[in-house]
Amino acid sequence: MSEKDTTHFGYREVEKNSKADLVAGVFHSVAARYDLMNDLMSGGVHRLWKRFTIELSGVRKGNAVLDLAGGTGDLAARFADIVGDTGNVVLADINESMLQVGRDKLLDGGHARGIDFVQADAQDLPFPDDSFDCISIAFGLRNVTDKDRALRSMLRVLKPGGRLLVLEFSKPGNELLNKAYDTYSFRVLPLMGKLVTQDSESYQYLAESIRMHPDQETLLGMMEDAGFTRCEYHNMTGGIVAVHRGIKA
Amino acid sequence: MTDLIDPALHTAGLAALEGALNRALALAPTGSNQLSELEGDVFALECTTPSFIVYLAPTDEGRVRFMGVHDGPVTTRVRGGASDFAALATSDDPTATLINSPLELSGDSGPLIRLQQILGQLDLDWEAPLVTALGDVPGHQLAQVLRAGFSWGRETGFSLTRQLDEFIHEEARLSPPRLELEDFYRDVQDLGLQVDRLASRLARARRRLDELS
Numbered sequence: 001m002s003e004k005d006t007t008h009f010g011y012r013e014v015e016k017n018s019k020a021d022l023v024a025g026v027f028h029s030v031a032a033r034y035d036l037m038n039d040l041m042s043g044g045v046h047r048l049w050k051r052f053t054i055e056l057s058g059v060r061k062g063n064a065v066l067d068l069a070g071g072t073g074d075l076a077a078r079f080a081d082i083v084g085d086t087g088n089v090v091l092a093d094i095n096e097s098m099l100q101v102g103r104d105k106l107l108d109g110g111h112a113r114g115i116d117f118v119q120a121d122a123q124d125l126p127f128p129d130d131s132f133d134c135i136s137i138a139f140g141l142r143n144v145t146d147k148d149r150a151l152r153s154m155l156r157v158l159k160p161g162g163r164l165l166v167l168e169f170s171k172p173g174n175e176l177l178n179k180a181y182d183t184y185s186f187r188v189l190p191l192m193g194k195l196v197t198q199d200s201e202s203y204q205y206l207a208e209s210i211r212m213h214p215d216q217e218t219l220l221g222m223m224e225d226a227g228f229t230r231c232e233y234h235n236m237t238g239g240i241v242a243v244h245r246g247i248k249a
Numbered sequence: 250m251t252d253l254i255d256p257a258l259h260t261a262g263l264a265a266l267e268g269a270l271n272r273a274l275a276l277a278p279t280g281s282n283q284l285s286e287l288e289g290d291v292f293a294l295e296c297t298t299p300s301f302i303v304y305l306a307p308t309d310e311g312r313v314r315f316m317g318v319h320d321g322p323v324t325t326r327v328r329g330g331a332s333d334f335a336a337l338a339t340s341d342d343p344t345a346t347l348i349n350s351p352l353e354l355s356g357d358s359g360p361l362i363r364l365q366q367i368l369g370q371l372d373l374d375w376e377a378p379l380v381t382a383l384g385d386v387p388g389h390q391l392a393q394v395l396r397a398g399f400s401w402g403r404e405t406g407f408s409l410t411r412q413l414d415e416f417i418h419e420e421a422r423l424s425p426p427r428l429e430l431e432d433f434y435r436d437v438q439d440l441g442l443q444v445d446r447l448a449s450r451l452a453r454a455r456r457r458l459d460e461l462s
Contacts, residue, residue, distance in 0.1 A: 048260045055260070055318040061289075084309070236257040243256075 007145055010208030019145045020121075024095055033197045034101065035072050040192055047074070049236050050138060053167045053243050054078050056234070062086040063133040066157065068122050069093055069140020073102035073115075079136075080106075080114045090132075092120040093140075122150040127157045134158075138167040142213035151226035158248040164228060170235070170242035171215040177238045185210065216242045254301070259317045263303065267315040270368075274312060281311030283367045290324040290360045298330045307364070325356040337365065 006013045009022045038046050054075065059065055061084045067076040070091035080089045091106070093099045096119060103117050120126050122137065122144050135154050144150045154164050172178045185207035193203030214222060216233050219242075223231045228246025235242050274281045287307040295302045304319040327334070329352035340346035343365040347354060354361075418426040425433070 045257060048257045048264065051264060052256045052260045052317070055316045058320045060321060234256050236255060238255070241257075 008212045010205045010212065016145055020094065023143045034098065037193065037196055040196065041189060045237060049167060049241050050074050052236065053136060053138060053165050056243060056245055057134050057136060057163060057165050059083060059134050064131060065089045066132045066135045067091050068135060068137040069143070071098045071102055073106045075136050075138055076115055077106055077109060077111055080111050083114065085114065088114055088116065090116045090118055092118045094119065094121050123153055125153045125157050129156055130159045131157045132159060133162050134165070135162070136165045136167070139169070141166055141168050142209050148222060148226060151223060155227045155248055160248055162248050164246045166219065166244040168242065169210040169213060170239055172239040173235065174238055181240060219244055256317065259301070263315040263317055267313065271312045280367050280370060284313065285309050285311045287360055287364060291319060291321065292361055292364060293323045293326040294334060295326065295328040296331050296334060297328065323356060325354065325358060325361040327361065328353040
């Protein structure tokens, strides 16, 4: 197995073409209780991270928005409220189970109009060039096999002047916080996963995948390399999470 | 790229304010309807001490979005200290407060004054949600208690202000009462006029003396 043909799945080295299936297995397993786990793991703070991401998006009435790896639709629902009847939101996720849970949740929440649901791979987005005013990907990029290819694909479907928002776990700036965060991630999270979803392995993967994800500056460089301009990031909760923003020139 | 305040904290504060205001608006349908007239306007409130900025964006559903970041056009931008904003928010005459206070204003002041008037008029309807949640009789009774409580709170506030006013002016004599002060100013003004008249008479007498000699 050459180095080029492998990628990481948590701390494990796996063949590139098998990562998508492995990630799919994780999300099929946790989809039903994904929202509950998010609230438990973050103490509800994930809502604030998402809210700030929406503020940074600058989305307004009439805009076209793509919420990639949209999962259970937290961002898509809010975007749909903002863009109104004259705009449209596409909630895309590679994982069928997550998409199903997200669609049920949004329809039950009264978001019957203005949101399309698409099962799509972020690396090869099935949309024409220059389609969206904004793309968001929240807690999804680290699960993508080839992140550079995904970023280039997002750039292609963004309209000139459109914005990409990447909300993702990152690296805390403070060493003490980093240590506490490590203990929490590797001891508490798998235990919580075992109790709530009867699946500790998926949450072990979550902790490992966060550690393997590029830190703030590296991701910033990757976005610039993909062709985004005016790239910047904002650390939240001490850098545990960061939101990166880039614009298509 | 370090923010002054962690965006999660800032966002938590804004989310709490937004929730509180929109809950109040949901109980005051008139205010909510009036707010939808301002849909599309964005108001930037830039506080210098302490340093933070809040953008308010009324929606067509009669709610208000609170944002910490906004890159688009702003209808009205107001800049000043926290106490100046507090004075504007509670003012009976926002136009005069805006003109006379140290607040710096740029953009269109009309929509901002309208926003202040709508928010200032909020008269909460406790009855509807309580009746829905608790049923007709207990809901109505609890609403009455709340109405009485809030009305008592307002009256108590006024009464306390009046009593404090009396204590400062009459009992402790820490400051003269308004009427006494106005009398004093009038006396000073009269004295000033009399001094002016006396000065004129003296000048006239001096001129006559000069003419005679």
